[in-house]
Amino acid sequence: MCGICCVVSLTTPHDPLEENVHKNLKHRGPNCSKDITEEISNCSLLLSAHVLHMRGCLTPQPLQDDIGNMLLWNGEVFGGLKIEQEENDTKVLLHQLSEARSASDIVCLLSKLKGPWAFIYYQSSERCIWFGRDFFGRRSLLWKFNPERASFTLSSVASQPEDDSQSQWQEVPPCGVYKFDLTETSPIGTFIFELYPWIFHSDDKPNESLESKCEGLSRCVSVNTNSSGLYLTSPVCPMNTSISSPTAEQDLNTSQTSVENLKAFLTNTDKKAMVGALIDVLSESVRKRVQYLPAQDAPEVALNETKADIAILFSGGIDSMILAALTDRHVPADKPIDLLNVAFKMQEAKMPPKSMKKGKNKKTDCDDADKTQLGQQKFNQFDVPDRITGRAGLQELKDLSPKRHWNFIEINVTQEELVDMRQKRICHLVHPLDTVLDDSLGCAIWFAARGIGVINEAVDEELYISEAKVVLTGIGADEQLAGYSRHRVRYKHSGLEGLVKELAMELGRISSRNLGRDDRIIGDHGKEARFPYLDEDVVSFLNGLPVSEKADLSLPRGVGEKLLLRLAAVELGLGLSALLPKRAMQFGSRIAKLEDNHEKASDKCKRLVTT
Template sequence: MCGILLHHAGDDDLYHLKEQFLEFPEGSLSSKRCSDGSPIFNSIIPYISARGPNYSSLRVSKKYKTAWYSSVLSLRQPFTCQSIEIEERYVLQFNGELYNHEIVHNDTQYIVGLLKESAPSIPAIIKKLNGEFAYSIYDIQNGTFYFGRDTVGKRSLSYFLDENTGEFYLASVTGSQPNFIDCTAGIIYQYSTRSKKLNSDLSISSPYEIATTMDQQLTKLPNCIDGLFEHLNKAVHRRIVSIHPAHIENSPISILFSGGLDCSVIAALICKQLSNIKKEKKPILELLNVGFENPRTGMLPKDVPDRKLALSSSEILKNLYPDVTIKLVNIDVSYEEYLEYRPKVIDLMFPKQTEMDLSIAISFFFAAKGSGYTISKDGIKEKYQRKGIVLFSGLGADELYGGYHKFANKSPDDLAIELTRQINNIYDRNLNRDDKVIANNGVEVRYPFLDEEVIKFSTMEIPINYKVNKMILRKIASEKLNLATISDEPKRAIQFGAKSAKMTKDGNKHGTDILTS
């Protein structure tokens, strides 16, 4: 994973700086030593650095009037510096993980190999990629920037273009910089520095469509349970084996864990995979559970619904998977700490700026930060800091299997329309915001439910009546993973389970209200 930032100066003469390529190893203060002459570019650098703490670099080209700043979180060998100039023809920045079966080692090097082929079509290359990613590719010969996100939009990416001057910016996260536009998922954007025109007509694939097939007799249910379980299991497998073995050997895998159905299914599948990996010591899974001190309710973090549920669900998982060391990391957020970090989270999640966005984003921010404690068998609290740098998430299950309460009484046709809208809009509704706040902690999040094959199977092969209150997923939990007790748990949004919503006694606030200072 990495952070992407570039600036093309257009008609402005900002590149009085010398041609250069500066590298900043882990621990270097790159933001103190970088400048391309643009205050916007320089102000964004710290946000990009935080996403990739292992390495960062600045590339400045006077000839192309462009500066690239990249940061790297190293998860695959061989280690690959970014940005990469390829045979004086392309400059590549890649943020994410690919799961194409033909990739042997590093996924960025896989793209480099495709670009080195004779007369490659960049859109055709992008369409081959399967995973969680955002990218920028500069075609030096044609003076064209290609950029975008995967079909679902699991990595954030925003751009700003001044059509008069041709000045162009691209960044993974921008803070509260105005005028930036979040990229739509699945669009291959093309910006020509010669014509100063932006083309966004090319898509990686068509929008997802939820099938309206009904099966009132449940004759297809056993096959659907088997099929979905197989696809989910493979999705988790891909996301584990693509981590370099040294990471799994020496560091835990983490999961954003409320204790509910979606994350417990993913946690169980992770445990199944880790149990099959031969290692000298037991693998570790960190369950990251966050709770807030809420002055409005008077509730303490240890008493919030998600903490109680996580305690019971983690015990079930520990009993099922004794070959995996499962650590429930209790992350307690005091009201003072909430107030301290509130401005930072609001800045990170921009342009999202509602009360609901904040209550969700700040939960994920603290969960990913991972500063908490575990409880020993003797009941003793032991301070604990998250060690995993790969975080799993159960996001996507509600959108694919009808988990939201508002879906409960919809007709089959209306449910299909609503779920189609939800999965195609998840990049804007959730993923832009979540990736910005989570990755700021120098970690990468992976989404098995949003795997391409899982989505295709879930949208096309599963009858719509199996998606009432996530019936199909509850069946998998109880019949395939022995999570019968957890499978009965009702849906509870993280902001209500962690009590991060409505943190003040002003009871008139609504989730859709715009934030005030």
């Protein structure tokens, strides 16, 4: 993973790179930094790259070939292009791009790639800039325009503007790949981009959502679909929109939620085969993401043999439990796995005493007496819901794989530290997103990914800092398998047809709602976010199933949503975690309770404004 940036000035000399942006880029790539300035006719380019070493030999970027092509690459190739274990994917990709003889060749090459990526490529022979993000937008790429100075900037990460008069950053819409011709003569202060869109089939027309995704751009910007009719082939199949009611489940007793009840579903041969297929494709997705590990020198290996290479954002919920169980399959048995569990300090005053609840509670006096008698057993301000389910999940994993050393890292955050780090770091990483939800999730993920906490084993409490460069996250499961409460609302009002439309919308907007932000947040620690549930083969498998096979929202909470995934959990040998209802991270970690309870998730968050 890397921090990549390009400043394009249509006049010379080029604009300098903002100091804060440069600093944020370096956080993403602590192993190597390099800048190149290139003068092209009346234009100039400043290319800046900061590398997190993940694969093959350490390869500084921008990477330049013998004829002047330059590549800035922030991605991982997990399929579609053969890359040997010891090879560096940036080198392989630049070689392939240099071999391209036409725009069609470049588009064809990028269509093949499987994995998360964002790139900026200067093609010397055509004197043009190519850039874009993968189909889902799993890697961040932002742009900002300055028509007065006839320049624009592309960057993995930004910095919040000091005032409203400054140019505003926006996320580059992952509609396809963009091309900017440096020799094109157009009115000064205007920027015309040629788009090569993602399309499912050759007979399809460019997605109707292109216009909506590109709306809100500055008036000085124009994005036009390329006149040659070239397009990138979608790496996933279209969603199955057929409407059919569940069959096998209807004959089962679903009035209660229990692991035995879930096991009853697996007595159906077809259902069991489908669950097995899901486990296989998910397991392979995890394998690719945990075995492509940072290369280390021999001395470092010796020093860090007890340290984990892989960390998981871990709540004990079904998404993270399955990732942990599958990671256990593919990480050597003598290597630990870090489970990152974040909690925000609850205020005791905000917890109403039982005596204030309506009605009488005869156990109150007994409870108070017990607390007094035990002394040490008092209200723990970090025992948030995700901490409790996380500990329970840890025990399940120990039962499942007793020889594995699981590092359950309790990451405890006070309000004082939250306020401090939000202003210093997090607000710049969340930007240009700015809602209350972005604030809550951004802060929770930043502290979790930092990996500084304690490990409680027996009576000893040990300070622990996770050094894992790879952080697995469960995002994508709820969006594909109807895990959110809003999916139940849509199903209740519009049935399966409405649910299908809701899920299609969820996957279509996941880049702008989550992925760019999460990549910027996790990358700030010099770590790489990886998203197993958004592997192209996993998404294609789930897209190929009718929605009724993935979820049955006529069943109770804790069973019907993400039903297929719950059955996979049972098949993998997990227990009560398979029945946990969805609990959003902002509520499970209790960060939402620290702020104004009257806020809506979609409100603009004043706390993200620097002071």
